[in-house]
Amino acid sequence: MKIDLTINGAAHSFEVHPGTLLMELLRKEGVFSVKHGCETGECGTCTVLIDGCSINSCIYLAAQAHGKSIVTVEGLGTPEKMHPIQAAFVETGAVQCGYCTPAMVLASHELLSQNLEPTEADVRDALSGQLCRCTGYVKPVEAVMLAARRMKEGGHREEGLSDHREIDDSPGRRQASLR
Numbered sequence: 513m514k515i516d517l518t519i520n521g522a523a524h525s526f527e528v529h530p531g532t533l534l535m536e537l538l539r540k541e542g543v544f545s546v547k548h549g550c551e552t553g554e555c556g557t558c559t560v561l562i563d564g565c566s567i568n569s570c571i572y573l574a575a576q577a578h579g580k581s582i583v584t585v586e587g588l589g590t591p592e593k594m595h596p597i598q599a600a601f602v603e604t605g606a607v608q609c610g611y612c613t614p615a616m617v618l619a620s621h622e623l624l625s626q627n628l629e630p631t632e633a634d635v636r637d638a639l640s641g642q643l644c645r646c647t648g649y650v651k652p653v654e655a656v657m658l659a660a661r662r663m664k665e666g667g668h669r670e671e672g673l674s675d676h677r678e679i680d681d682s683p684g685r686r687q688a689s690l691r
């Protein structure tokens with residue numbers, strides 16, 4: 513079947529099997545920030561944003577993304593020009609092996625697109641679907657709080673809020689909880 517979607521702002525058309533997972537498609541296309549972890553929707557490492565809402569792409573069919581806009585961490589910033597969330601993760605030492613980091617950054621993006629004054633509890637809730645094997649959560653939480661402060665002070669607004677609730681109950685919605 514043919515699907516049309518946008519990946520990090522670029523339009524694409526693909527021929528896919530109806531059972532192809534979005535994670536498989538993205539990695540086949542070289543989007544390697546989308547990590548292959550548990551394959552069961554538990555660890556969050558395959559997170560992407562679809563129309564601004566985070567989903568686990570290992571339990572989301574590529575066909576479900578037809579007509580939608582996908583953002584991965586490659587679409588947020590570059591090493592030369594990092595998104596404030598990415599910069600805060602680096603600055604606070606929230607990155608160790610980095611395996612969970614793209615997903616954490618995207619989950620943080622989802623939160624900050626709605627709320628630039630999150631409480632620590634809000635941040636922990638936003639990151640609750642992301643399992644970090646290395647750092648624990650102190651540094652990532654610190655990073656998100658720092659990014660929120662800077663984005664608020666700088667008048668930075670994230671996009672995607674208006675599309676949020678449309679796919680809030682999608683099958684790939686994050687499921688793991690650390691709270």
Ligand code: FES
Nearest residue numbers: 549550553556570
């Ligand atoms: S690979 Fe673990 S949630 Fe998708």
Ligand code: FES
Nearest residue numbers: 609612644645646
């Ligand atoms: S930094 Fe290694 S899994 Fe989170």
